[in-house]
Structures are given as C-alpha cells and as structure tokens.
Amino acid sequence: MYVELRHLRAFTSVARHRSFSRASEELLITQPALSRTIAQLEDNLSVRLLDRSSRHVELTDTGAEFLMHVERVLATLDQALAVVSHRGTLRLGFSWLLPDPWAQQTVSRFEGNTGPSVALTRTDDPLQALRRRTVDIALVRGDVDAPRGARTVHLYDEPRIAVCSERCDLTRLGHLDWTDVQYWPLVVNTVSGTTGPWSWPVDQRPARIIETANYDEWLETVAANRGIGIVPEVAQRRTQHPALRFVPLTNAPPSPISLVHLPDAQGTLIRRFLEAAVLAATPE
The missing domain is CATH 3.40.190.10 (Periplasmic binding protein-like II)
Known part of the structure; x- marks a missing residue:
C-alpha cells in the first residue's frame, strides 16, 4: 500500500463535509484534483471508502471505520508538529530601524498564527548575512543587489x-x-x-x-x-x-522596502512570514 498524508487529509475533509466542493475549498485545491486524490487512495487500499451520487457523498461502512482511525492518526501527528513548530525560529536580518508599525504587526501575526518565534538580527549588511546563512530573510531598503538565485518581495515605499x-x-x-x-x-x-x-x-x-x-x-x-x-x-x-x-x-x-530570501532556506516558515509581511504592508 502506498498512502500519503495528502490522501488522508483529503479523505477526512470530504468525509467531514460530505461534499467534494466544500472540501476542495477548505483544502485550496480544485475539485477534479481532489477527486483524483480520493480515487488514488481507494485504489491503493483496494476498498471503496465513499459512496458518491450527484447530490451527496456518504461513507461506506469500511470508510466510516477507516475514518475513526485516520482522525486519531492525524490528531496525534498534528500534536507532534505543533510541539516542534513552536520551537522553531526565523532569523530576520536588518541594518537599522525596522519600519513601524509594519515590523510589530508582521512579527505578532506570524508568531500568533504559526508558532515559531522571530529572532531580530541587527547587522550592517543584511544581504551579506543572507549569503552567509546567518539570517533566513533580510529586510533591505533602497535598490536591492540580491544574491544570485535569491527572491525579492517588494513591500512598500517610504517617503x-x-x-x-x-x-x-x-x-x-x-x-x-x-x-x-x-x-x-x-x-x-x-x-x-x-x-x-x-x-x-x-x-x-x-x-x-x-x-x-x-x-x-x-x-x-x-x-x-x-x-x-x-x-x-x-x-x-x-x-x-x-x-x-x-x-x-x-x-x-520614495525609498523601497523589500524582503530578500533564498528559496532553499526554511521554505514553509519563510512563506508564512511573507504572507504576514505582505498583509501588514497592505493598506486597510
């Protein structure tokens, strides 16, 4: 049997909502992709987990029993991931005066929603620190001479x-x-x-x-x-x-403010930080 975590999360979402359309919205994937994922799970297990009709989705007896076990497994996994995630740290490098209130809003939202803390690292040259991997993401003002392969996200401009x-x-x-x-x-x-x-x-x-x-x-x-x-x-x-x-x-x-990061470093944490950073930089 070849079962991936995405198969289990897709199955529990469909089972909970009794709907492929609502589950696809929750999982942020298309409905055809979700249907293929469920079909792969059933093929790999050689069982029928869901009864589908044009109007509703119901669990088979095997699917209902399987769901109880899967929910326990996913709950245990989520608890383990939560323990680890709260011990993580994202290192933000900056040279002087973090912009306000952007910095406070970004750090608060990231730590509140994600769990890991942000270590604020003052350095004369944030891009050099990024090249040396002593920071995970660099806040840069003005024109950016980013390291090769780095990605730059413009936040906003300062007068x-x-x-x-x-x-x-x-x-x-x-x-x-x-x-x-x-x-x-x-x-x-x-x-x-x-x-x-x-x-x-x-x-x-x-x-x-x-x-x-x-x-x-x-x-x-x-x-x-x-x-x-x-x-x-x-x-x-x-x-x-x-x-x-x-x-x-x-x-x-105006003077631009940007965030620069390397694509192979702390990918999930950086993505979550960028989401918080862009949201804080967007006028309400």
Whole structure:
C-alpha cells in the first residue's frame, strides 16, 4: 500500500463535509484534483471508502471505520508538529530601524498564527548575512543587489526626509528640494544607506560626499555638521538625538522596502512570514 498524508487529509475533509466542493475549498485545491486524490487512495487500499451520487457523498461502512482511525492518526501527528513548530525560529536580518508599525504587526501575526518565534538580527549588511546563512530573510531598503538565485518581495515605499545638524544653515530654509541636494555636502552610509550619489543623474550629484560604513557612524557624522543626510521618514519618528534637525524634502523619489530570501532556506516558515509581511504592508 502506498498512502500519503495528502490522501488522508483529503479523505477526512470530504468525509467531514460530505461534499467534494466544500472540501476542495477548505483544502485550496480544485475539485477534479481532489477527486483524483480520493480515487488514488481507494485504489491503493483496494476498498471503496465513499459512496458518491450527484447530490451527496456518504461513507461506506469500511470508510466510516477507516475514518475513526485516520482522525486519531492525524490528531496525534498534528500534536507532534505543533510541539516542534513552536520551537522553531526565523532569523530576520536588518541594518537599522525596522519600519513601524509594519515590523510589530508582521512579527505578532506570524508568531500568533504559526508558532515559531522571530529572532531580530541587527547587522550592517543584511544581504551579506543572507549569503552567509546567518539570517533566513533580510529586510533591505533602497535598490536591492540580491544574491544570485535569491527572491525579492517588494513591500512598500517610504517617503524621504532631510536631516542635518542643529548648527547647519539648512535649518533656516524650512525645506529642501531633491534637485538642490547637490549643493550640500552629503553624508552617505555606503553599506546600508538608501541615498547616495547613485540616486541622482551624474550632472545632479552632490559635489562632496562623506562616506560612512553604518547607521551609527552616519548619524554622528551628520550630528557633527560634516554634511546633511537623506533618510526615510521613519528616522524622524525613531531617532532621539539632541544635535539633529529634520527638514522636509520635496520632490524626492520614495525609498523601497523589500524582503530578500533564498528559496532553499526554511521554505514553509519563510512563506508564512511573507504572507504576514505582505498583509501588514497592505493598506486597510
């Protein structure tokens, strides 16, 4: 006998609903596919489990007895899977300031619906961490240079804002236009920053670039009045620094937020996390 788990779950669903159409909706498969699965089970067992007619589906005596055993087996299996699943962990890599409230909603929904926990891993280069398999999924802002074979899911776009030192002349202007950034020294996070000279055409790029290697270096360099910075607006809500001032930025292109993962890593957990992530990113 060759019986798979999908055969048993299909049989119990049809038996419970007494309907192929309702069972196919529950199992998210087509009705012809479900009928083939039940037929395979009966052929493999060499018994008739269901009596079918154009109006209803009933269990045979053998099918009713078989159902009792199958339900006990599936219940025991589901209990075992629940024990294991609650001990799992999905590692989410990020470089700075997880977007809110997306991150909180996604983690809460994933852990509540799935069971495993999310380990939040701060790293200067989430994509490099993904390549090294020290994280399972990476949150990336800006343009994505994903590893070969990786899959990218765009979530949404964040508006940008300018930031400068409290001693910077920019604080007196009230706002800054995207095309006027070229006239100011620009502090750039070369590893995980969302804005750099690559963000403008060659003839509109800032004349002076001050490079830093991570968010903290970038933050303190701007605070020291070495130049101005351009960041997603989340930084204004989440950054508490007495020496910084935020200035509205007009006509700036939005900054994309994406999730990147490798297709062969933690497939089921990543799929469930992506479902929660996309749902949290979708406006209600």
